[in-house]
Amino acid sequence: MANFQLRVVKLETSVNLRDLRAFCAVVEQGSITAAATALAETKGAVSRRISRLEEKLGTPLIQRGSGRALPTPEGLVYRQRAIEALEILDTAQGELMDQQVTPQGHLRITVLQGFANTLNLGDCLGRFAQAYPQVSVDVIMTTDILSLQEDQIDFAFRLVPGALPDSNNRALLLARVGLGFAASPEYLKVNGVPKHPNELQRHRLLLPRTFGSGISISMQPAQQPEMTETFYFEGHITCPDMLFLADTALAGGGIALMPPSVQKAYVDNGQLVPVLGNWESSQAGNLYLVYSGGPLSPKAKAFKDFIKEAFRHTPWV
The missing domain is CATH 3.40.190.290 (D-Maltodextrin-Binding Protein; domain 2)
Structure with missing residues (x-):
């Protein structure tokens, strides 16, 4: 049993989730035929999923015979852990879908110390808080240029002459600041x-x-x-x-x-x-909103879009 558990730790990251759900359905329904009906798949497709999962794990999970499909002792242990993992994934997916409807969570932004008043950033964030009450914001005011990755910053307001240096980050030009x-x-x-x-x-x-x-x-x-x-x-x-x-x-x-x-x-x-x-x-100086590359979370997208619209009417442009 100890060797079986060790193999699971090493291999479970490559397991197909649909195969895993099919295995749990077979154990719950008591037969491959009933599981296929519940999953709206063919009996052959479900059987192949179980075989592929057993091959990945290197151990039998289902005892087949007499129209019944019963879990092996190893399969019984694995099913319990699989159900727990699937519940966590389903919960995470549900929370993510909720956030897509209503952005929520925490953001960290940075701005040069003292420059926030010049940007009228307090007024802007006040209106953002009204629009998105489930998103909290931590504003880091500093004289240093913080790293988005190392300092775990979601957004940085940066005023530079000309263009930003090349980097893996993305930047939204908010305003061209006359001087x-x-x-x-x-x-x-x-x-x-x-x-x-x-x-x-x-x-x-x-x-x-x-x-x-x-x-x-x-x-x-x-x-x-x-x-x-x-x-x-x-x-x-x-x-x-x-x-x-x-x-x-x-x-x-x-x-x-x-x-x-x-x-x-x-x-x-x-x-x-x-x-x-x-x-x-x-x-002119260029004011940028800098953020990391890759897809934006709902809360980050809401912030970026709000700031973009807020600065659309700035007299600095």
């Missing part, structure tokens, strides 16, 4: 107003750390694309939270680089002044 410089009137009065991007080098620059400590930007005079130049800027203060950069600029901390949508309210009330307004940037 512009702005400073407080007080700062410009004391430090002067730059007329050319090269003059920014002598100013205190407030840069989003989503791009690292420095950033290269392609710029050209308004409506003169043939005059495009690439400039590299180092940040005096860097932070992933662009609202923080706006507050720093309001305090006279320097010239901040941020999306025009973030600048707008401050510019409209005169708290900030656009800098280099006669220059245009031909390079």
